Amino acid sequence: MVLRHGQVIAEGTWSPYDEEHPHILNSLSKSFTSTAIGLAIEEGKLSLDDAVISFFPEYMTEEIEKNMANLKVRHLLSMSTGHDEDTTPYLRRSNDWVREFLSIPIVHEPGTHFLYNTGATYMLSAILTKVTGMKLLDYLQPRLFEPLGMSDITTTTCPKGIHFGGAGMSVKIEDIAKFGLLYLQKGVWEGKQIIPSHWVEEATSKQISNGNDVNNDWAQGYGYQFWRCRHGAYRGDGAFGQYCIVMPEQDAVVAITAGVMDMGDILNLVWIHLLPGMTEPIEGQQADLDQKLASLTYEPPRLLTTSPNIYKWSGKQFEAQANDAGITALSFRFGEENAAFVFQDSEGEHEIQIGYGEWNESEYSIAGQKVKAAVSGIWRNRNTFEMTVRLLGTPFCDTWTCDFINGGVRINVSRNIWTVPGLSDMALVPTITGYIQ
Template sequence: MSLNVKSELALPRSHPEAQGMSSSAIVEFLDAVRAQELELHSFMLLKEGSVIAEGWWKPYTADLPHLLFSLSKSFTSTAIGLAVSEGILSLDDQVVSFFPDETPSEGSPNLLAMQIRHLLMMGTGHAQDTMESLGKSANGNWAEGFLQQPVEYAPGTHFIYNSGATYMLSAILHKVTGQSLLDYLQPRLLTPLGISGATWETCPRGISVGGWGLSVTTESIAKFGQLYLQKGMWNGTRILTEEWVAEATSKQISNGDNAESDWNQGYGYQFWRCRHEAYRGDGAFGQYCIVMPEHNAVIAITSGLNDMQAVLNEVWTHLLPGMGPAPLPANAESAAALAERLGQLSLPAPQLAVSSPRENEFNGQYQLEENSLRLETFSIGFDDNEATFKIKDHNGEHPFRSGRSAWIEQLSRLNDGKEQQIAASFSWRDPDTLELTVRYLETPFCFTVVCRVEEEQIALESKPNVNFGSNDPIEIKGARVTQ
């Protein structure tokens, strides 16, 4: 089997059977994912410290970073573990002790009792996530917004998933070190693991948001999981203490009683416990770092999907039974089948009609009515094998090329003014309906824009593949701009 070997990367490559893994089990997993139409963007499986299978669904590629959402939390937790080992912090430190100016003059007993460990375990005592309140804080002072919220329960007694708590971990580290999370982690974690090009979103005051916003490659996710699997050791050097790894990945607080849910198995320090004695960091829309100590395995996955449990179910159903403790006999047929599956991974551009007799009628620029996406104008221009679209919003005008039922990859600032790699294509649903598809290749997001033109009027419907809110299409109307 030919693996996607990249000599500049530190993780060794091997064959599944050589590391006690059945190739056919990996094939079954990939087939199940396809059959259920689960949109995976990348997959990397490590066993016994070696990458034994890896693949990217084209147009996603190995070199591009991917937005991790809440998988970022596990990296923030790791920074706290490093600070504890250096004596900079203690898990018993009171949260309010770091923010004397932001703490209410008459703080409640529950607030005053809150410690760093409670932030880590999502046991702050809040009845709901604090993030909405943080975003509304005066002068962008998120720490003050957090400390102003009522703390209904005694810290350590009540689990609530609380991204605001993770932000506070980042803010505390920033206070005591004067460094951002990335700057603090660079020499201690990222450089030793060979993780480069990481970026992290910040709050209005320039503090890393902690609970989300980190972007790294799939291989970087895999390295992070392997470090934890190796109990903090990396290439013979101790990065994390073994005690921290054990504590961070153990159940620190109960979070439900559904035995069939991987979100009800207990929570550690920004790590979820899983069924089958595994644990993981994960992020919205299917970003996973799954560590399986009993099988000496790590699985890194990036995705763009809503049903995160469905992917874990396929891991337990297909990959888990294929893992053994000793090398297996070589199986040429299974190896060939796996190589074929990995080589064919793709998310094809929609294959509808490539042209329409009304195509020339769509050419032109359209002034859009006020809309929630804050789009101002929309332009279309067709060529033989592609079309050029221009979208103007509050960040300026963004031209991009789109292939006829084929992806064209390019850099764009369509995503809130941030330069990122996109892939765009267009097809015709029928002679009157143009469908434009744009994939943001460094995120889970893909947008489908349906365009109709009648008598100089344009009607657009924009629909995301995944979203925190409603997935209903956003309708936008406009009129042709006459030259």
């Protein structure tokens, strides 16, 4: 979605995705957490120079006090805590993320060393909850979401119920665009100052250096949970291509959700193709643009829709070997016009609808997590059925290769983008790994 001078000038969604379904933000969540902190500071709940340990006296030990003595709220915001590595993998190993964070050694003097550290953003959420008595999204509801007409927003939490803050939020593409427009307008929405203009200025300005490569959008400086960009722009961003790009010089906002490994590719496309058009508009191209945007789609795979052997496999019950998804039994149902994959786990029976040459949508639960997916299936050969599973609202697209062999079935699942267990910037949608027979 592209906004110029406060108006939507272009938007497009590749089917089977749609603009009404909230999408996981990954680290773009951080910019919303920063906004909440700015509002709480304006309300006098805390200040940038408050010591982090001052909010958590119940955790104080001599060792923690010494380790955290110089860490302030502003250091959490600017990713300059002084840690040598992201603290999030350590937090995930604990049931008490605050205690764990406070115990991780600080190596550099806070404020002197940039390190992208999602655990720092979690601590901002924990502090907000401590000083307001409200969780992050609850606090933002009347102050940000309601004034901007944002709805259906969800997030993940830590074991103690504190909203993650650094990742885990899901919002609609239009709400990303609204958020960017609010910042572009210096915190004003429909004539009302929603967030202080000075906070917009501070949060989106360079607060610490993160490199000196003029051609690298990750080396233009970092603000308060916002990245500086080339071309005078700034952004919130999240893993695999979730973007809220604000371009003050062009009076523009670009909102993107995606599923790519190289996030720099997307930004380069913005600078190469969208930026020039904002200064050198091409006349007479609106009809072509409208036609292109209306035709966007991920074509379902097209090959064989049946196999002479389906009578062997359709309806047959398989017991599952141990697998990460927790599936205990499964079956396939192959019809003339569509198919279904039925599986059992500790929560009961679940069914995934599969289209032939089209996308069929299903909502189901796997490994205890609710999933909405668009699925299409083809036969690669008479004994190999392949399912393409697009996990809607996430960057993930899985390919399930189901080989029917010797009275059993082996299912191998590959994902379009790789993830590293324990890292913070993941939308942790489970998948089957290994095989089931």
